[in-house]
Amino acid sequence: MTAGRFLTLEGGEGVGKSTQARALVAALEARGIHAVLTREPGGSEGAEAIRDLLMQGEVRRWSAHAEALLFAAARADHVEKTIRPLVDAGSWVVCDRFIDSTRAYQGAQGIDDAAILALHAFGSRGVLPDRTLLLTLPGGEGDARARARDGEAADRFAARGDDFHRSVAETFNRIADSEGDRVRRIDASGDVATVTLRLIDAVADLLP
Template identity: 45%
Template sequence: MPAPEARRGVFITFEGIDGSGKSTQAKRLAEALVAAGFEVELTREPGGSEGAEQIRSLVLEGDPDRWSPETEILLFTAARRDHLEKRIWPALEAGKVVICDRFADSTRLYQGLRRDGLREQVDRLHDMMIGTEPDVTFVIDLDPALGLSRAKGRQGSEERFEDFGEGMQRRMRAGFLELAQDHPERFILIDGGRPADAVAADVLARALPRLPAPVTS
């Protein structure tokens, strides 16, 4: 199944370092848009479909050196393709607002920063097997030390990338800021150091102008 040539819905992604609050803000935006009358599909990566969730457990659990960066790229791409086929593309074709917690930009940075030259491999695989970019990407920006502290405080089983430490967090933040500078038409930077309610209000105000009027019955 190739990527749809046209889509009726709007594809919004949330990015940011671990602990930035992007998952909370993705959920808050989905709830606000549903209340405003939009049809919304809230999902996440890695995961979002049955097959992709199985791959998620492989890449987010275990020792930080469990997989080589090259293997991770293949795993993430396989998960993303299944997610697109099973959830994202059908929802967009149905005219829904798709909100995804992480997408390809995270792969570009996490894997691309781990070894020189891997960013080009990520982009080539993306062009070959994915071919879909979000309409809008919110980057929830936060101090890396605070983000890592928040992420570690969750005490969940999916801590493999947090275990790379604050240095990786700082490189990730710099990478997101660079992507936002290079693609201002798609990226919207949001200050994540404020109370969650203030961040959510800011995100909603910036999202609404990018959306068509909701369908009313």
């Protein structure tokens, strides 16, 4: 049986993660690889229930500490019920956000990175992707796209201010700088097909 792989797409608001996650699954399938799309928070029955708690309501509905705990709980269920079984069965799992989003978004609220990783080590046994694809756009362009897309329907995280999103972007960049063996920056500008080709190039060494 061909070994499964675990890929994640990360980035700030409006960079096209969800679109590109779907496109990457289709591109892998076209190459004869069984690929499955999932997301965070969510991806399993328990995690989807927690997603509703996290994404809806006022921005200050949860404290940063409570958010970090809820994300860790959702991820633990997602890894146990969805990600591990699929990868063990030989599938490629493509996940729209994972631990690095918690590090960036809760880190931007003052939660220590070591604490987030400790929760991940306990809840999800420290599972990390084989490759993380960090989609990037010039400063402010992703946020502008997100505002145009969401209007008044922005979720609790997208609705936060520019300073918050700058901090998120800085944390993603620090992760990419320090964990370059796992994380690849991907230019998210251009049409969907062009960006998808960049993603495929970034995982070429993993392809069977």
